[in-house]
Amino acid sequence: MAVESAREVASCLCPALMIAAPSSGSGKTTITAAIAHYHYLQGKKVTVFKMGPDFIDPMILANASGAKVYQLDLWLVGEKGCRELLYQAALVSDLILIEGVMGLFDGTPSSADLAQLFKIPVLGVIDASAMAQTFSALAYGLANFRNSLIFAGVLANRVNSEGHAQMLQEDLPDDISFYGRIPKDQSISLAERHLGLVQAQELTDITKHLSISAEHISKTRLKNLPESVKFFSADQGQIEESHYWALRNTKVTIIKDVAFNFLYAANVDFLIQAGAQVSYCSALNDTELPEGDVLYIPGGYPELYAAQLSNNQVFIKSVQGFVRAGKKVIAECGGMLYLLDKLTDLEGTLHCMAGLLPGNARMQNKLAAIGSQSVDLSCLVEDKSCSGELLNEKPYKNNVIRGHSFHYSTAEINLTPLAQTLHHPSQRAGEFVYQHGNIIASYMHWYFPSNVKLAVKLFTK
Numbered sequence: 064m065a066v067e068s069a070r071e072v073a074s075c076l077c078p079a080l081m082i083a084a085p086s087s088g089s090g091k092t093t094i095t096a097a098i099a100h101y102h103y104l105q106g107k108k109v110t111v112f113k114m115g116p117d118f119i120d121p122m123i124l125a126n127a128s129g130a131k132v133y134q135l136d137l138w139l140v141g142e143k144g145c146r147e148l149l150y151q152a153a154l155v156s157d158l159i160l161i162e163g164v165m166g167l168f169d170g171t172p173s174s175a176d177l178a179q180l181f182k183i184p185v186l187g188v189i190d191a192s193a194m195a196q197t198f199s200a201l202a203y204g205l206a207n208f209r210n211s212l213i214f215a216g217v218l219a220n221r222v223n224s225e226g227h228a229q230m231l232q233e234d235l236p237d238d239i240s241f242y243g244r245i246p247k248d249q250s251i252s253l254a255e256r257h258l259g260l261v262q263a264q265e266l267t268d269i270t271k272h273l274s275i276s277a278e279h280i281s282k283t284r285l286k287n288l289p290e291s292v293k294f295f296s297a298d299q300g301q302i303e304e305s306h307y308w309a310l311r312n313t314k315v316t317i318i319k320d321v322a323f324n325f326l327y328a329a330n331v332d333f334l335i336q337a338g339a340q341v342s343y344c345s346a347l348n349d350t351e352l353p354e355g356d357v358l359y360i361p362g363g364y365p366e367l368y369a370a371q372l373s374n375n376q377v378f379i380k381s382v383q384g385f386v387r388a389g390k391k392v393i394a395e396c397g398g399m400l401y402l403l404d405k406l407t408d409l410e411g412t413l414h415c416m417a418g419l420l421p422g423n424a425r426m427q428n429k430l431a432a433i434g435s436q437s438v439d440l441s442c443l444v445e446d447k448s449c450s451g452e453l454l455n456e457k458p459y460k461n462n463v464i465r466g467h468s469f470h471y472s473t474a475e476i477n478l479t480p481l482a483q484t485l486h487h488p489s490q491r492a493g494e495f496v497y498q499h500g501n502i503i504a505s506y507m508h509w510y511f512p513s514n515v516k517l518a519v520k521l522f523t524k
Contacts, residue, residue, distance in 0.1 A: 073296040077153035080215060080289040081114075081178045083163035084188045085201055090220040092120045094188050094245065095162040096127035097276030098285050103128055104277055107157040107288075112148070114174050115139075115164035116435065116467035116508065118325035118362070124162065127273050131328045135161060137172040138435055138487055139465050139510050140329075142180070146297040149181060153294040167205055171488050175212055183292055184215035186285075191231055192221035192247055199234040206239050215289060216240030221247035243283030248275065309519045311338030316355035320345035322372060323398055325362035325508065333511040337519055346401065347371050351381035356524040357391045358382070360398030362508055366426045366472065369406050369414035379417050386419055392502045393521060396470055399497075399504040400424045403474065420499055422476035431473050436484035436493045436507055437465045440517060443481055443498060465513035468494050468506050 082095045099109045109128040112135045113121045121132035135145045152159050161183065163174030178185050187205040191198045198219065206214040219231050222244040232241045280286060315334055319326065323346060334341050342353050347368060352358065365372060373379075386392060392402070400406050400416065407413045407425040441462040468484070476497060484493035484507050496505040503521065511518035 073150070075150060075153040075294050076291040077156055077159055077294060078288040078290065079149075079153075079159040079161070079183050079292040079294075081161040081163055081174060081183050081185045082188055083167040083174050083178070083185050083205075084190075085205065086166045086169075089188050089190045090245070091162050091188055092123055093276060094218065094220065095160055096123050096273060097245070097280045099124060099158075099160055100127040100273040101277035101280040101286060102158050102288070104274075108155060109158045109160065110152040110156040112152075112159070112161045113164075114161060114177060115170070116469075116510070117164065118327075118508075120162060121328070122324070123269075126269055127276075128160075133328050134510075135177060136435075137177055137180070139467065139513065141513070143297040144512060145177065146181070146295065150294045150296045153292075158288055159292075168208060175209055179209065179212050181292070181294070182213060184213045184289060186215050186242065186289075187217040188220050189217055190221050191219040191227075191244075192223075195230060196234050198231045199236070202239050203236060206236075214239070216242050216284075218242040218283065218285070219244040221245065223247055240284075242285055245279050245283070248279070307336060308338040310334065310522055313339045313357060313522060313524050314355040315339045315341050315357045315359055315522060316353055317341060317343050317359045317361070318346050318398070319343045319361070320347045321363070322347055322365050322368040323361050323363040323401070325395075325397065327508075327510060330509070330511045333515065333518060334522065337515070337522075339522065346378055346382075347375060350375075350377045352378075352385055355385075355390070357393065357522050358385055359522075360392065360394040360401060362396030362398055362470075365397045365400050365416075366406065366408050369408050369412075369416075372401065373414040373416065382417055383419060386501060389501055391522070391524060392419075392504075393509075394502065394504040395508045396468070396506050399506065400472060400474065402502065402504060403476070406472075419502060420476060420497065420504060421478060422474055424472045424474040426472050429471070431470050432494065432506065433467075433469045434493065435465070435467045435487040437463050437487060437513075438482050438484040438494075438496055438505075438507060439463050440482055440496070440521075443496075443503070443521075461514075462517055463514060464509055464511075464517050466507045466509045468508065470506055474506070 082091050084091050099111050103109050111124040111128045111132050114135055124132045133148055168175045189201055202217040219228055222228050223246045228244040394402050402417050402420040403422050403424055404418050405413055405423045406416050409426045439462055478497050480495035481498045482496040486493045494506040
């Protein structure tokens with residue numbers, strides 16, 4: 064790692080690699096975690112990023128690297144935000160890894176878009192368990208579909224024999240590097256459920272899992288650091304200087320446990336940088352909220368812990384008292400479900416929740432909503448009437464915040480919505496945003512750094 068000085072724009076060199084694949088389910092998270100953990104065990108400072116708005120994969124990757132994992136997304140985070148995150152990581156890291164999202168070229172923006180913009184080499188992970196010569200065709204397509212992409216090579220995943228690996232390698236074009244194989248090993252497979260992988264803190268064998276994964280990496284070319292990439296500063300901090308202490312007299316309590324753990328690391332950084340005093344508590348295990356001014360309830364898996372949440376009535380009464388005292392609550396997705404009257408799980412069992420938002424939610428086996436979204440909250444922050452118009456033709460740019468939605472539940476909430484999100488890039492109507500007294504709630508997961516001025520207003524007591 065080397066830092067260049069006396070340049071108009073600061074730059075820094077750091078080895079970096081994006082791990083991508085032809086499709087979801089190819090093993091990107093397992094491989095990224097394995098590479099990260101191998102180099103972490105060698106004493107390297109490894110920083111891992113996750114493409115897209117995912118919450119669960121970063122939990123695994125954070126365990127593998129021993130460091131926070133931030134999202135990279137050219138729309139959600141923005142080009143400048145991504146550039147600065149990468150530059151700051153390059154200043155302190157021996158290795159930067161980025162786990163792609165879906166297939167390499169899928170989405171708007173895609174993993175390929177980010178890799179191309181920042182000139183980051185791409186490693187293609189191909190599930191070759193039931194494949195022979197087609198492996199080469201897929202590798203060729205990934206490498207050549209976009210000529211401007213820097214393609215490092217391919218890794219054969221879920222391949223159990225050297226003979227199979229040799230057959231895969233033989234037909235590869237000479238200009239595509241073969242990084243080796245990772246066997247199909249049940250001990251390193253990550254468990255899944257309806258929203259994706261099981262959370263890291265729910266995996267009792269996560270340490271053993273990562274150690275075995277790292278051992279597999281030691282037998283491939285990935286044991287060597289990739290080539291260095293030059294990263295440039297965006298010449299902007301994570302938050303505008305004028306808002307550094309805007310929340311300095313505000314105590315923000317975040318509910319964080321296995322039921323509510325879908326938190327962007329950048330959101331917590333924003334609160335701290337804005338001067339807020341941040342504390343955490345558990346809706347599952349604690350008996351009362353700590354002293355605070357604003358309560359932030361992120362998304363998660365309340366449906367899996369609905370009985371335990373419902374049975375912790377002493378904590379629910381503490382939350383109810385917090386609201387009655389006129390203090391602000393910000394709730395996202397699963398956090399919103401917790402505030403409703405009732406939640407019905409997949410087995411059809413009905414659970415009483417906090418009873419602070421009039422309505423009920425029901426889990427279902429099929430996906431209810433997914434996608435990147437933005438919302439204009441002018442009605443909220445400017446105290447203007449929406450006049451019954453949820454989708455403004457000309458949104459107030461300064462009052463639009465970005466985020467995403469991903470849930471398997473449906474909710475019937477007996478309130479007039481405050482606003483409605485727009486999907487990116489289709490601009491079709493998305494989730495409702497509700498205000499009920501001092502509660503602001505939505506299925507949308509907010510990304511606070513996308514509009515720090517608005518986020519400050521949301522958390523101002």
